[in-house]
Amino acid sequence: MTSTKSKKRRKPTSSLLSRRKNVLPSSSSAITTTKAPLPSKLSRTLIRSHHTTQKRLSQAIQQNDTTAIAELTSKLSTSGGLEAYQRASVSGQSSKRGGDSSKILVDWFIELGIPKPTPRSNNGGNNSSSSNCDLSNYRLLEIGCLSPTNTIHSYFPKPQRTLMDLNSLHPDEILKQDFMEFPVPKRADDGYDIISCSLVLNYVPTPSGRGDMLKHITSFMEQALERRRKRLKSLPKNNKNNNSSTNKETGTDWTSTFPAVFLVLPAPCVTNSRYLTEDRLQEIMISMGYEMVRRKLSPKLVYYLWKFVGGGSRKKYKKSELLPGGKRNNFAIVVE
Incomplete structure (x- = not known):
């Protein structure tokens, strides 16, 4: 008589494998390798x-x-x-998760009518006439850069950009450097027209350290303002009044956007902090000589483009409670 007892089936191997794929790495080596x-x-x-x-x-x-x-x-x-x-x-x-933050900066460049350098102007390097038409002579300093292929790099050829990070993931292309120990270039010609500081300021552990970073950035901007004046002075008279750098839609000269700082922070730093609001951040930036050109708030991040115009009261800001509440964070910027 044939037995009707069914054989015990083994669970499919694929389900076990899929579970293993979802297991989170339990050691630093698993994370970093x-x-x-x-x-x-x-x-x-x-x-x-x-x-x-x-x-x-x-x-x-x-x-x-x-x-x-x-x-x-x-x-x-x-x-x-x-x-x-x-x-x-x-x-x-x-x-897959939205791309790098500099995509927003590129969108703003397009809105402002800022053209990408052409291959011909790239070859020129120091051609003063081309600098009034595109960004061929403009220089980028990117603090806390994780990738040498960020979107904004399409606007700045390799010789015109300096990328740095505390722990460079790409030593050949990204300088291993603490920005706070990076000196302002001695010559304006070696300076920078725009500084990208994306999700870096919030990494600084102390409120006073964040204020010091903003002041160090401003030191570069002060030199960049002199760089802009020198650039304009070197242009031929017939180029100073042409419309090659004018945005046809707004009627404004896109070169007036520079020098500038692209600043990105986690949104809760200014929307849910006891000690910092967007109004207070704007007060701090204005006191250092900046004007806000663009702003974008997303659920996770807040993006700013600040134009440096110089001057400013250079007022000091202490850590003071602005928005009390038990569920708020303690992010703050202290300017001493």
Whole structure:
């Protein structure tokens, strides 16, 4: 008699494999050696954890708490440190998740009628007449650059851009450099017309350190203003009044946008902080000599394009409560 007892079936191997694919990396080596983009949930967790630990470490250093310093330093190291944070940031700016933030800057360049350099003007290098037609002689400094192929780079040929980061992921193309130790060039000709500071200011652990970074950026802008004046002075008289740099839709000269700073922050830094609002940020920037040219607020990020015009009251700003509330964050900028 044939047995009717059915054989016990094995679970498909594919389901087990798919579960393994969804397991999050449990070590720093798993995070830093794989080239595949990290899952979005893991990216957000790594970024938040890194910022929190950095903040606690900064507080421990100020209090000279050697035990806490050792523990927090060890925690940063075992979680992958800055390299893991950068991997998470790179995953966050992948094309599948919206692309890098400089796409917004490129959109604004298009709105302002700023043309890309042509191959001919690129070859010219220092041709003063072409500088009034496109960005061939304009220079970009990008702080905290994670990729040598960001969208804005299409406007600035390689000789006209300086890319830097604390821990360069591309040593051949991105300079390993602490911006706060990067000196203002001695010659205006070697200076920069625009500085990109995207998701960098919020990485600085202390409010006073953020103010110091804005002041250091402004030192570059002061030189850039002299660079602009020198450029205009070198133009032939018949080129000063032509319309080659005029936006036909607005009737404005796009060169007046420079020098400028592209600043990107997490939106909660100005929308949900006890100590910083957009009005206060604007007060700080105006006091340093800036005018806001463009602004975009998304659910996660806030983007600004600030034109440097010079002057300003250079007022000091302390950490003061502007919006009380238990669910707000403590992000602040102190200018001393």
